[in-house]
Amino acid sequence: MKLATFDTGNGERVGFIDGDEVVDLTTADPSVATMIELLERDPKKVWASSGSAARLPLSGVKLCAPVPRPPKFLAIGYNYAAHLEETHMERPTRQAWFNKQQTCIIGPGEPIWIPVIAPDEVDYEGELGLVIGKRCKNVPNEKRAVLDVIAGFTIVNDVSVRDWQTLEPGMVVSKSFDTHGAIGPWIVTPDEIGDPLDLRLRTYVSGDLRQDGHTADMLFNLYEQVAYLSSAFTLEVGDVLATGTPSGIAWHRPGKYLKAGDTIRIEIDKIGTLENPVIDEPR
Numbered sequence: 001m002k003l004a005t006f007d008t009g010n011g012e013r014v015g016f017i018d019g020d021e022v023v024d025l026t027t028a029d030p031s032v033a034t035m036i037e038l039l040e041r042d043p044k045k046v047w048a049s050s051g052s053a054a055r056l057p058l059s060g061v062k063l064c065a066p067v068p069r070p071p072k073f074l075a076i077g078y079n080y081a082a083h084l085e086e087t088h089m090e091r092p093t094r095q096a097w098f099n100k101q102q103t104c105i106i107g108p109g110e111p112i113w114i115p116v117i118a119p120d121e122v123d124y125e126g127e128l129g130l131v132i133g134k135r136c137k138n139v140p141n142e143k144r145a146v147l148d149v150i151a152g153f154t155i156v157n158d159v160s161v162r163d164w165q166t167l168e169p170g171m172v173v174s175k176s177f178d179t180h181g182a183i184g185p186w187i188v189t190p191d192e193i194g195d196p197l198d199l200r201l202r203t204y205v206s207g208d209l210r211q212d213g214h215t216a217d218m219l220f221n222l223y224e225q226v227a228y229l230s231s232a233f234t235l236e237v238g239d240v241l242a243t244g245t246p247s248g249i250a251w252h253r254p255g256k257y258l259k260a261g262d263t264i265r266i267e268i269d270k271i272g273t274l275e276n277p278v279i280d281e282p283r
Contacts, residue, residue: 001016001017001043001044001047001188001189001191001192002016002017002186002187002188002189002192003015003016003017003035003038003039003043003066003151003152003186003187003189004016004017004022004063004064004066004185004186004187005034005035005063005064005065005066005067005068005107006022006061006062006063006064007061007062007064008056008060008061008062009062012034012064012068013025013026013027013033014026014032014033014034014035014037014038015053015056016043016047016050017058017186018055019058020057020058020059021055021056021057021058022055022056022057022058022061023050023053023054023055024053024054024055024056025038025046025050025053027053027054028050028052028053028054029046029053032046034068035066035067035068035187035238036067036070036071036237036238039131039133039151039237039238040237043151043189062107062109063107063108063109063184063185063186064107064108064184065105065106065107065182065183065184066107066131066154066183066184066185066186066187067131067183067187067238067240068105068107069102069105070102070105070131070238070239070240071236071237071238071239072099072235072236072239072240073099073100073101073102073104073105073181073239073240073242074097074098074099074100074229074239074240074241074242075097075098075100075127075156075158075175075241075242075244076095076096076097076220076225076241076242076243076244077096077097077098077171077244078092078096078219078244079095079218079219079220079243079244079245080213080217080218080219080244080245080246080247081217081219082213082217082246082247083244083245083246083247083249084219085247086247086248086249086251086252087249087251087252088252091219092219095220095224095225095228097229098170098171098172098175099172099176100158100172100175100176100180100181100242101172101176101181103176103178104159104175104176104177104178104179104180104181105181105182105183106179106181106182106183106276107182107183107184107185108182108184108185108274108275108276109275109276109277110179110182110276111179111276111277111278111279112157112159112179112180112182112258112264112276112277112278112279113177113178113179113180113278113279113280113281113282114258114259114260114278114279114280114281115161115177115178115281116280116281116283118161118163118164118177119280120163120257121161121162121163121250121251121257122159122160122161122162122257122258122278123159123160123161123162123249123250123251123257123258124157124159124160124203124205124210124249124250124258124264124266125157125158125159125160125203125245125249126155126156126157126201126202126203126211126213126245126246126266126268127155127156127157127158127201127242127243127244127245128153128155128156128196128199128201128215128222128242128243128244128268128271129153129154129155129156129183129240129241129242129243130150130152130153130154130196130222130226130240130241130243131150131151131152131153131154131187131238131239131240131241132149132150132151132226132235132236132237132238132239132240132241133149133150133151133152133237134148134149134151134237135234135235135236135237136149136226136230136234136235137230137233137234137235138230138231139226139227139230139235140227141223141224141227141228142223142227143223146222146223146226146227147190149226149235150190150226151187151189151237152187152188152189152190152193153187153188153190153193153196153268153271154183154184154185154186154187154188154240154271155183155184155185155266155268155271155272155273155274156181156182156183156240156242156274157181157182157183157264157266157274157276158175158180158181158242158245159175159177159179159180159181159182159258160174160175160180160249160251161174161175161177161180162174162250162251162257178281182264182274182276183240183274184274185272185273185274186272188270188271188272192270193270193271194270196215196222197215197216197218197221197222198214198215198216199214199215199268199269199270199271200212200213200214200215200268200269201213201214201215201246201266201267201268201269202266202267202268203248203264203265203266203267204264204265204266204267205256205258205262205263205264206261206262206263207263210248210249210250210256211245211246211247211248211249212246212248213245213246213247213248214246215243217246218243218244219244220244222241222243225241225243226241229241258278259278260278260279260280261278261279262277262278263275263276263277263278264276264278
């Protein structure tokens with residue numbers, strides 16, 4: 001199933017995507033007002049009791065970031081071999097994670113800003129995102145155990161300000177500018193994905209194919225990622241993990257950085273499309 005956060009003009013709600021309709025769970029049961037509340041209630045059980053919920057045309061709602069304020073928004077760096085080559089980085093011996101601030105999150109269709117204070121090297125990174133569905137600690141590095149704690153998968157655009165990144169090895173600031181964390185269009189549950197390590201990922205900038213990768217090429221796959229992070233700290237319901245980007249970014253490619261007027265479209269098999277326009281930061 002597909003789980004979505006949406007807005008009809010009266011505030012955000014959550015629901016299921018069923019074909020070209022949205023099943024409005026929040027109106028039917030106000031206690032399920034956020035995606036985290038839906039995940040905590042178990043989407044399958046909520047779906048089984050949602051027969052009386054109103055159905056709205058998908059075309060008539062605005063899709064929002066599926067988890068607008070996750071407890072944690074973490075991303076792994078340098079996780080595809082070809083991406084390492086283009087960034088002139090050595091192969092890591094262990095996973096390298098950084099934190100993106102919640103305030104950078106936007107949803108489908110919302111504009112990505114070219115920052116006033118850093119306009120020259122704004123880059124895109126199309127990534128498979130996963131959403132934690134169960135509070136967990138010390139998850140074994142086993143497919144079944146990891147999938148058991150994952151609510152589903154989404155698309156992430158880990159927008160990055162490269163000139164600031166070179167000055168700040170921790171990457172927390174350079175990866176967290178406002179609007180630089182696009183997520184969406186929804187969460188697709190594992191049963192619809194099948195093998196998450198068999199997905200093609202493509203990123204287009206204004207119609208130009210920039211990234212064409214495959215999740216099988218991760219250096220540290222998502223099972224290793226969840227096991228590694230949960231060995232150190234508890235993962236919570238609604239945490240979003242961005243699993244790395246393939247090659248094709250603008251870094252070290254003059255003329256390829258984002259500019260106002262561009263449109264970024266990221267496609268991942270079995271999930272869908274995340275598209276955002278690029279504008280100058282409003283003053």
